[in-house]
Amino acid sequence: MASSQTETLESRFSSALSRFVTGPVSEDAELVELGLDSLTLVRIIVHVVGDDPDREIDPAEIGGLRTIADLRAWLSGSGGAGGERVAP
Numbered sequence: 001m002a003s004s005q006t007e008t009l010e011s012r013f014s015s016a017l018s019r020f021v022t023g024p025v026s027e028d029a030e031l032v033e034l035g036l037d038s039l040t041l042v043r044i045i046v047h048v049v050g051d052d053p054d055r056e057i058d059p060a061e062i063g064g065l066r067t068i069a070d071l072r073a074w075l076s077g078s079g080g081a082g083g084e085r086v087a088p
Helices: 003-020 038-049 059-063 067-079
Strands: none
Touching: 003 038, 003 067, 038 059, 038 067
């Protein structure tokens, strides 16, 4: 995986997150405490992974995400955009 691809994915993740959360966010920050509900998480995910009509987003998996680290891990596990991973 190319470093520039990872940076691009991380940039998209940071950009999407900053639209909904102000200030620095730790990896163990609780999504609900940051005000990130399931609809907001879908918006972040779509921003990061793109508008791929073949990509399925399982609501049960999203419902199980609790922290920023969980969200990053989910994005990495889903392959992100083009198989890229979101760096911690």
